[in-house]
Amino acid sequence: MVNVIFNKRDRDLVSIRMVGHAESVDEGYDMVCCAISTISQTILIGILEVLKLKITYSLDDGFLNFSLEKLPDEDIAKCQVLMETMLLGLKSIEIGYGEYIKIEVEEV
Template sequence: MVTVEFKKKSCNLVSVALKGHAESVDEGYDLVCCAVSSISQTILIGIVEVLKLKIDYSIDDGFLSFSLEDLSIDEIKECQVLMETMLLGLKSVELNYGEYIKVKVEEV
């Protein structure tokens, strides 16, 4: 199962960590894993390559995390459309494939 944990501070999404594998079908054919990876990596690319913001991130097999907490408040706000889009996209996957992915948001 993929677990997704967003952290929210002062109404802004400031970090996300995705862990695990969906294992909905055989490796290489797992549409849930593909959707989760595509959504999360596209948002990360948007922040790093399009907005040109320097953030801490980590990617490994079955793991992706990044944090905006070292950015200025203006930069964090600039990322919110992407972060909210990521949250909505992953919640949509969860709605259809909830046995393979759990998404939660924690206020910190």
């Protein structure tokens, strides 16, 4: 199972931690895991390459973690469309494949 925790400060999504594998089918053919990875990595690329923001992140097999918390408020605001899009995209996967992904939003 992929466990996803978004941290929210006031109205803003400020970090994400994603751990695990969907394991919906054999490794290498797991479309659920592929969809989760594609959404999350595309958002990270948007923050790094499109918005040109410098954030600390960790990306490894079955793991993604990044935080916007050290950015100025105006840069955090710029990221919100991407962060909300990621949350909605992952929630849509959870609706159809909830046995493989669990999403939580925690206030910090």
